[in-house]
Amino acid sequence: MARNPLALAALYKEGLGRLWQNQKQAADALGTFGVKREDVNRALRLSSMPADALILFADCGINGRTARELIRIERAIGRAALEERAQAISKEGKSRTELVLLLEGLSPLPPKRRRTPEVDLPAIRAQQYVDGIATNKWSTMTEAAKTQGWGKERLYMSAILSDLSPVITGLFEQKRFSLRNGETLLALIRTLGISKVTQNARKLAEQPGRRSSKEILNYLAGGPADADCKVKVQVAGDMVTFSFSFKARATRRNLVDVDQLQSLASFALGNLVELNRR
Numbered sequence: 262m263a264r265n266p267l268a269l270a271a272l273y274k275e276g277l278g279r280l281w282q283n284q285k286q287a288a289d290a291l292g293t294f295g296v297k298r299e300d301v302n303r304a305l306r307l308s309s310m311p312a313d314a315l316i317l318f319a320d321c322g323i324n325g326r327t328a329r330e331l332i333r334i335e336r337a338i339g340r341a342a343l344e345e346r347a348q349a350i351s352k353e354g355k356s357r358t359e360l361v362l363l364l365e366g367l368s369p370l371p372p373k374r375r376r377t378p379e380v381d382l383p384a385i386r387a388q389q390y391v392d393g394i395a396t397n398k399w400s401t402m403t404e405a406a407k408t409q410g411w412g413k414e415r416l417y418m419s420a421i422l423s424d425l426s427p428v429i430t431g432l433f434e435q436k437r438f439s440l441r442n443g444e445t446l447l448a449l450i451r452t453l454g455i456s457k458v459t460q461n462a463r464k465l466a467e468q469p470g471r472r473s474s475k476e477i478l479n480y481l482a483g484g485p486a487d488a489d490c491k492v493k494v495q496v497a498g499d500m501v502t503f504s505f506s507f508k509a510r511a512t513r514r515n516l517v518d519v520d521q522l523q524s525l526a527s528f529a530l531g532n533l534v535e536l537n538r539r
Contacts, residue, residue, distance in 0.1 A: 355369070
């Protein structure tokens with residue numbers, strides 16, 4: 262109960278005069294629920310804050326920590342300033358932390374982008390392997406994987422990716438193309454065939470614009486990025502799943518391209534693999 266200050270404040274007011282006469286008595290009565298007198302006091306101070314400030318937390322809620330932060334901010338800037346700031350804030354899509362920062366007059370910090378370690382980038386791993394061969398550091402993939410502590414399967418995948426046509430690899434920003442992206446790309450090639458993926462890659466290369474690796478892979482899997490039907494591919498172990506989604510509205514073209522599905526089915530069922538094996 263102490264974790265929901267507004268609910269605690271409502272309960273206190275409901276029982277005042279009947280179940281307890283003051284905050285201490287209320288804390289004693291609710292002690293079995295972990296409620297202390299300071300919790301009751303904090304809850305009442307919070308509930309008396311401007312409604313415009315409290316309503317910002319209607320979706321994400323207010324816990325004990327947030328209550329302490331709000332009380333601190335009101336004490337620092339005053340009730341009028343807090344109310345004015347609250348009225349200028351949109352709560353949509355914001356977390357408790359972001360709302361508190363905005364009420365404090367600060368800008369929410371953007372989430373830190375997790376960068377793929379360089380050693381896990383296929384292009385870098387493949388180049389390191391080639392350099393090691395050239396300098397006689399190792400002579401086989403097995404030796405390279407053992408020497409560097411790399412997984413042999415990942416090294417093998419990196420080498421295959423480095424041998425793909427520039428028509429395909431040139432679409433991606435190599436510094437952000439992870440092994441997971443590479444795994445998905447190879448699954449696409451094994452399923453659709455190198456010819457189909459290369460064909461889609463050429464079409465995409467003719468269209469200017471910057472795209473994420475995920476957007477590029479989706480295009481290679483299903484064609485035009487502006488189509489009403491969106492195609493996505495997911496890889497889990499040796500399972501490849503293609504999903505088709507579309508908005509329930511009038512579409513500009515057929516929801517699913519028949520030729521595309523026929524091609525996908527024939528390649529998948531026939532287990533056609535055009536990718537060169539080492």
